[in-house]
Amino acid sequence: xxxxxxxxxxxxxxxxxxxxxxxxxxxxxxxxxxxxxxxxxxxxxxxxxxxxxxxxxxxxxxxxxxxxxxxxxxxxxxxxxxxxxxxxxxxxxxxxxxxxxxxxxxxxxxxxxxxxxxxxxxxxxxxxxxxxxxxxxxxxxxxxxxxxxxxxxxxxxxxxxxxxxxxxxxxxxxxxxxxxxxxxxxxxxxxxxxxxxxxxxxxxxxxxxxxxxxxxxxxxxxxxx
Numbered sequence: 001x002x003x004x005x006x007x008x009x010x011x012x013x014x015x016x017x018x019x020x021x022x023x024x025x026x027x028x029x030x031x032x033x034x035x036x037x038x039x040x041x042x043x044x045x046x047x048x049x050x051x052x053x054x055x056x057x058x059x060x061x062x063x064x065x066x067x068x069x070x071x072x073x074x075x076x077x078x079x080x081x082x083x084x085x086x087x088x089x090x091x092x093x094x095x096x097x098x099x100x101x102x103x104x105x106x107x108x109x110x111x112x113x114x115x116x117x118x119x120x121x122x123x124x125x126x127x128x129x130x131x132x133x134x135x136x137x138x139x140x141x142x143x144x145x146x147x148x149x150x151x152x153x154x155x156x157x158x159x160x161x162x163x164x165x166x167x168x169x170x171x172x173x174x175x176x177x178x179x180x181x182x183x184x185x186x187x188x189x190x191x192x193x194x195x196x197x198x199x200x201x202x203x204x205x206x207x208x209x210x211x212x213x214x215x216x217x218x219x220x221x222x223x224x225x
Contacts, residue, residue: 065192065204065206068204070115070117070207072116075116079096079116080098080105081096083111084220085170086132086170086173086220092111092220093220093221093222094106094135094220094221095183096224097119097121097223098224099224102121102194103117104116104119104183105117106211117203118193119201119203120196122181122200123196123197126198127199128181128200128201129223130223130224131170131222132222133168133220134165134166135219135220136175136217138215138217139151139162140212141155141161156187157187158185158186159205160185160208161184161211161212162184162185162208163208164182165181165183165221180199180200181201184201184208185202185203185204185208185209186202186205189204
């Protein structure tokens with residue numbers, strides 16, 4: 001990854017991601033009250049997540065799902081650029097995460113910021129790494145197909161959905177596999193807006209469900225200060 005990551009843009013079609021039809025029956029005991037589904041088999045890496053109580057933070061942006069205005073025009077007007085360069089080609093990131101603000105911006109096919117969401121990111125000792133990512137695939141609670149992973153053994157901290165991210169070499173455009181830092185829901189809404197995770201980016205649970213429906217695998221994610 002070069003330091004010139006601010007030049008990064010994407011030419012993908014911003015098609016709405018439609019989750020696969022559920023192949024398992026709805027679990028009445030699900031803490032998220034959602035249908036579970038069987039996902040395809042993928043090569044999984046160790047993910048970096050933690051219960052909110054495990055990591056403390058003194059810096060927080062106040063936010064709750066019910067009060068947050070994801071269409072806030074003042075915030076959207078200040079959205080960072082989503083332009084990137086991958087393997088010498090100008091592209092656009094579908095998502096940009098601003099770690100200094102703990103905000104996640106979603107962009108439309110014209111490169112305009114259309115939504116802004118508060119997130120929790122990595123704590124001081126386990127910071128979220130900056131750089132370019134690509135959405136590999138999307139998983140649904142209880143992550144039963146993610147064999148041998150933390151999210152299969154203890155799915156609750158991840159909330160109802162996970163956007164699995166792979167790192168990308170901006171010079172070559174090639175995926176370098178996952179570093180274990182994903183975008184997902186949470187098991188404690190009070191962590192949102194804090195630097196509280198082991199590197200993952202947490203969202204409000206209703207908002208990660210919305211994000212999973214709007215963002216397609218293959219979308220680029222840019223993480224910066």
